[in-house]
Amino acid sequence: MEIYNQLKHSMRNYLQKYHLEGEEVTIRAAPLSTDEAIGNPEDRDYPLITGRERMMQAEFKGALGQAYTDMYGDYTGKVSDIVEMEMSNNFRRAIFIAGLNAVMRHLGLIDQTIHCKDNEPRECAFHLNKYILKKYGRPKIAMVGLQPRMVETLSQDFDVRVTDLDNANINTKKCGVMVQDPEKSQENMKWCDLAIVTGSTIVNNSIGHFLTDKPVVFFGVTIAGAAKILDLENFCFCAT
Numbered sequence: 001m002e003i004y005n006q007l008k009h010s011m012r013n014y015l016q017k018y019h020l021e022g023e024e025v026t027i028r029a030a031p032l033s034t035d036e037a038i039g040n041p042e043d044r045d046y047p048l049i050t051g052r053e054r055m056m057q058a059e060f061k062g063a064l065g066q067a068y069t070d071m072y073g074d075y076t077g078k079v080s081d082i083v084e085m086e087m088s089n090n091f092r093r094a095i096f097i098a099g100l101n102a103v104m105r106h107l108g109l110i111d112q113t114i115h116c117k118d119n120e121p122r123e124c125a126f127h128l129n130k131y132i133l134k135k136y137g138r139p140k141i142a143m144v145g146l147q148p149r150m151v152e153t154l155s156q157d158f159d160v161r162v163t164d165l166d167n168a169n170i171n172t173k174k175c176g177v178m179v180q181d182p183e184k185s186q187e188n189m190k191w192c193d194l195a196i197v198t199g200s201t202i203v204n205n206s207i208g209h210f211l212t213d214k215p216v217v218f219f220g221v222t223i224a225g226a227a228k229i230l231d232l233e234n235f236c237f238c239a240t
Helices: 002-017 034-037 079-083 090-106 122-138 148-154 182-189 224-230
Strands: 026-031 055-061 065-068 077-079 141-144 161-164 177-180 196-199 216-219 232-235
Touching: 002 090, 002 224, 026 079, 034 055, 055 090, 065 079, 065 090, 077 079, 077 216, 079 090, 090 224, 122 148, 122 196, 122 216, 141 148, 141 182, 148 161, 148 196, 161 182, 224 232
Parallel strands: 141 161, 141 196, 161 177, 196 216, 216 232
Antiparallel strands: 026 055, 026 077, 055 065
């Protein structure tokens, strides 16, 4: 829980520094529909469409922050309540992370907190491929969390292994790559030169498994605020 204590400490400091801690400001968090979260892409195999997870969205003084989670629902509370919330399950962590993203977006500390839509995930995957080639060469890649367009694009230039939590994906081929059980993640981390990891690991409390001596690129809007605070590499080319 050390990571969440660090994030909470930073959020308390932001609220004090910008004199927000005493305001009667509410965070309203609610799961988005598929259309609201990702629009209407031609490809219909994204987890937001086929999977069991949804995007939670928080609003703080007009700024929006999002967090991807398998435990979702409506929530309204003061920003001070969210800072003190126990990080006991994915629902509570999603509320906190979405709220953190919204607060930091309001303060101008981060941008790109809203998930890309329609066919932008394909564009994002294209740019991720270029980014890796330029910065890392041709590493062996362990991907944690299935993002189909990224797998489809990266597998053309790199040796890629993929793990995912969704039982519907495990032991099936996606874009020509076999999706493995998450128990293979640590084996893959030892094998790889570079890890590409979903930012939702900050919500499901597995992020610590991937903070090793290997370079890691986190993807997605969920981890926007945490990446800024924790100095993690985050790639999210088409988010707004």
